[in-house]
Amino acid sequence: MQRTFALTIAYDGTEYAGWQVQPDQPTIQGTLQLATRQATGQKVTVTGSGRTDAGVHALGQVASLRMPAWKADETALMRAINSRLPDTIVVKRVDAADDDFHAIRDAQGKRYRYQLQVRGQRDPFEHRYRWRVRQHVDIEAMKQAAAMVIGHRDFSSFESTGAKRKTSVRDVRDCQVIVEDDYERNGHLAIEVEADGFLYNMVRNITGTLVEVGFGKHPASWVEEVLSLKNRIYAGQTAPPQGLFLKEVYYLPGFAATIESK
């Protein structure tokens, strides 16, 4: 009997060419599919809630998996797959899902986290997970700018070319600048953005724009101006991939339990 599962997955994307299977390159999806085949003997497709780019990480990516046959329970499936995965990828949980559960179509929203290191020296233990910016940032100005990103509107100005969506209108539910506990000592700062869906490079473009406000290149109100111009060329630079984490993906109860990452 065919069964459908929802997998919650964390990964360090540093050494992968992104989520999606590519010929002759290590990818998260390809590695998961190979591990599942080795563990279960079944050739499957693991469908992620969205692609992540090369170097981007996940704390709680969600993927749907349809298995032609699996007689044991979800925990056994999770352990079997994990036993074949490298240290850089882990299946954190497996939930039984409705037959027609689809990780992309059914996603109600997502939350991303972008990690920064403000000033200070290169940190050998953080360079895979943070963007180091060299100048002081005005956190209050960044917080004001972040508040302007929230809302149901056209985010064309934060959409990179390369994967055009049908519409550029999204509902950004939250956009926070988070001063981490060790900010005074290590300059660790994070930006979290939650929306019903995201355009290509949207979080990295929002981050680059908020950082320019932080540097004092523009006032916080510039974000409103950038948004109203609906053109990518007016926004800040695209922040590099290594600071970005897909943190959570939300689903309605009934498809699969809303899944929380750490």
Add this chain to the structure above:
Amino acid sequence: MQRTFALTIAYDGTEYAGWQVQPDQPTIQGTLQLATRQATGQKVTVTGSGRTDAGVHALGQVASLRMPAWKADETALMRAINSRLPDTIVVKRVDAADDDFHAIRDAQGKRYRYQLQVRGQRDPFEHRYRWRVRQHVDIEAMKQAAAMVIGHRDFSSFESTGAKRKTSVRDVRDCQVIVEDDYERNGHLAIEVEADGFLYNMVRNITGTLVEVGFGKHPASWVEEVLSLKNRIYAGQTAPPQGLFLKEVYYLPGFAATIESK
């Protein structure tokens, strides 16, 4: 004019064959010497306070460096070397030192940190920096056992073969089991040991022994017994390298300022 400097260095040892130069293998010392030569045009030897093994990290390794000629200041030297180093190694500070400063001979003591993850799943962001142990540990028993390690005594039972020292007597000044803030959630635990000097694999052997006490295989008092037998075969297993960090090296004021790492 020849000048002597004390370098404080942090590194992620994952992809290195340890501190010491080896033919045809990437090492921390070799990488530092190459970067210094590229930055200054001078062929130098960087002498570390001690070797670290393959996979072992440092937050505050100290090395002495004698330069035939360097006309700029310490900050310029630090920047020049850092500009040639990979992301996995950073020179955190450079101090001018007395002509006869020697990072090994003048070290008054060192502090190591060993990081554990107790139970829980594989963590893609921590596997390079922690030893994951599968069973519950009794932290109170580990703390009692750690207290027994402190003192001026013969530590033969915690000395691996391979790099015999003249004497196995050391003065362990501190040995702490540290419950990290996120212990409840992620099982993060650390052991820190400070001594005037260390025998080969000493911290990894102490850690393996304290963990066996934590598992309940032996009572805390067993550590006293192990020490009194003065033979490595009685102690616990050697903990793996990736959890170990050389945290600080201490010097008398006058040679080089006592150097504190983050």
